[in-house]
Amino acid sequence: MVRVDFDLFMERYGYKILFGIFGAVFLVIIGTLLASFYLMFRFLGYFAAAILIVFLFAYAFTVKRRVMDAQAQAHAKYFYDDRPKR
Numbered sequence: 001m002v003r004v005d006f007d008l009f010m011e012r013y014g015y016k017i018l019f020g021i022f023g024a025v026f027l028v029i030i031g032t033l034l035a036s037f038y039l040m041f042r043f044l045g046y047f048a049a050a051i052l053i054v055f056l057f058a059y060a061f062t063v064k065r066r067v068m069d070a071q072a073q074a075h076a077k078y079f080y081d082d083r084p085k086r
Helices: 006-044 046-061 063-079
Strands: none
Touching (some): 006 046, 046 063
16 A cells, blocks of 8 residues: 655645646636626627626626725724724
């Protein structure tokens, strides 16, 4: 029976495994986004899908950004203590 040192295994293969997992997650995220764009173009047509995508990006960078900033400030108020230490 061959016993493998865990540190040696992680040094040799650990970063490759982590890179593979990260790559798979990244590909799933990008693939889902591209598949949703493809389905939008297929079912709505080019003009309607392009208008919808432009609207979604504009919404994400204006309204959603402000909402997320307000949520972050509200969470910071309750979860972070900015008072000086004694």
